[in-house]
Structure formats: structure tokens, C-alpha cells
Amino acid sequence: DAGITQSPRHKVTETGTPVTLRCHQTENHRYMYWYRQDPGHGLRLIHYSYGVKDTDKGEVSDGYSVSRSKTEDFLLTLESATSSQTSVYFCAISESLSDYTFGSGTRLTVV
Amino acid sequence: QKEVEQNSGPLSVPEGAIASLNCTYSDRVSQSFFWYRQYSGKSPELIMSIYSNGDKEDGRFTAQLNKASQYVSLLIRDSQPSDSATYLCAVTTGSGGSYIPTFGRGTSLIVHP
Numbered sequence: 001d002a003g004i005t006q007s008p009r010h011k012v013t014e015t016g017t018p019v020t021l022r023c024h025q026t027e028n029h030r031y032m033y034w035y036r037q038d039p040g041h042g043l044r045l046i047h048y049s050y051g052v053k054d055t056d057k058g059e060v061s062d063g064y065s066v067s068r069s070k071t072e073d074f075l076l077t078l079e080s081a082t083s084s085q086t087s088v089y090f091c092a093i094s095e096s097l098s099d100y101t102f103g104s105g106t107r108l109t110v111v
Numbered sequence: 112q113k114e115v116e117q118n119s120g121p122l123s124v125p126e127g128a129i130a131s132l133n134c135t136y137s138d139r140v141s142q143s144f145f146w147y148r149q150y151s152g153k154s155p156e157l158i159m160s161i162y163s164n165g166d167k168e169d170g171r172f173t174a175q176l177n178k179a180s181q182y183v184s185l186l187i188r189d190s191q192p193s194d195s196a197t198y199l200c201a202v203t204t205g206s207g208g209s210y211i212p213t214f215g216r217g218t219s220l221i222v223h224p
Contacts, residue, residue, distance in 0.1 A: 045211060103154060
């Protein structure tokens with residue numbers, strides 16, 4: 001997917017455990033984003049980053065934190081996973097309006 | 112709250128027909144408009160972008176924008192079964208900043224042979 005990799009691809013975790021999802025890019029794009037996609041809700045922005053150590057909240061940021069210590073890596077952490085955080089998580093990167101590219105997604109199940 | 116509305120469908124069309132997908136948006140200052148295609152179990156991929164009123168054609172795809180009516184559409188000519196997917200409309204406000212689009216919930220398109 002155009003130099004963007006998400007890991008893991010699938011994860012099952014227990015309620016209350018911390019979980020970290022990783023997004024890695026080789027495009028040197030400035031902007032990186034984390035979305036979740038749920039039936040009936042479409043894509044919703046969790047957090048985004050506009051540079052190293054520069055991040056901001058999206059519309060559904062409660063229960064999630066992010067970090068970006070290098071241009072190429074953007075981490076999403078669920079501090080204490082809940083069943084409502086069962087979802088498909090997509091990372092995206094962009095440098096301009098026309099090159100918004102998504103990763104392959106991580107399917108997270110919280111049991 | 113910026114809103115982007117799409118009919119969830121499914122929209123079912125026969126092979127070879129024109130599929131018309133519609134999207135309305137609430138923010139009058141929106142400037143950039145995108146259509147993404149998402150196959151089941153896959154990630155969204157950008158197929159069209161449009162920035163000014165009128166039509167923009169790319170192969171079998173035509174994007175249409177009417178800012179006065181706050182309406183953007185995607186036409187797919189000569190629809191093929193391989194076009195069966197969910198189509199997401201996305202709208203961005205402003206030409207600078209963080210380039211964050213607001214996505215609609217998507218319209219499911221089924222092209223039957």
C-alpha cells in the first residue's frame with residue numbers, strides 16, 4: 001500500500017489490557033492519521049499528527065493516545081481496551097490533498 | 112459539526128449501465144472533494160478528486176460538483192461487476208492546514224451481470 005504498513009493485521013485482546021497498534025511509512029509524508037471504521041459509522045478520525053511529536057485529537061479520541069517520535073512511525077495506544085473499541089483501525093498518510101493513502105488496516109477484537 | 116451524507120444503499124445496477132452515486136455536505140466553505148472506493152475487507156483507495164464546479168472525467172468515472180447546492184456526485188459509465196464496492200465521499204475544508212477530510216458513511220454499489 002504505497003509505502004505504508006500497519007501491524008499487527010489482526011489482534012484479539014482481553015478487556016482491560018493495553019494495546020498498541022503501529023503504523024510505519026516509507027514515504028516521508030508529514031501527516032499521519034488514525035481512523036476507526038465501524039458499520040453504520042463510516043470512517044472516524046481518532047488522532048492525527050502533523051509532524052514529529054506534534055499530534056492532535058480527532059472526533060473519537062477518548063480512550064486512545066498516540067505518539068510520533070519519528071517521521072515514519074505513528075503509534076496508537078488503547079490504554080485499557082474495552083469491547084466498544086472492537087473495530088477495524090486504519091492508518092493514513094498524506095503530504096497534500098491529493099495523496100491521502102490508507103494502510104491495509106488492523107482488525108482488533110476486544111473480548 | 113461538519114456532515115457528509117450518503118445514501119447507504121445498496122445501489123444495484125446491471126452490467127453496462129451508468130451508476131450514479133450522490134453525496135451532500137453541510138459546510139459551505141468546503142473546497143476539496145474526493146471519492147474513495149473500498150472493496151470488502153480492504154482499505155479505501157482514492158479514485159477521483161474535484162475542486163471546482165462542474166464535471167471532471169477520468170476514464171469511466173465522472174465526478175460532478177455543485178457548490179451552490181452543496182452536492183457532489185460520481186458517475187460510473189459502463190459499470191462492471193468489478194466496480195461492486197462501497198464508495199466513500201470525503202470533503203475537506205480549506206486548502207492548507209492538516210488536510211483532514213470528513214468522510215461519509217459510504218454507498219454500497221452492486222453491479223450484477
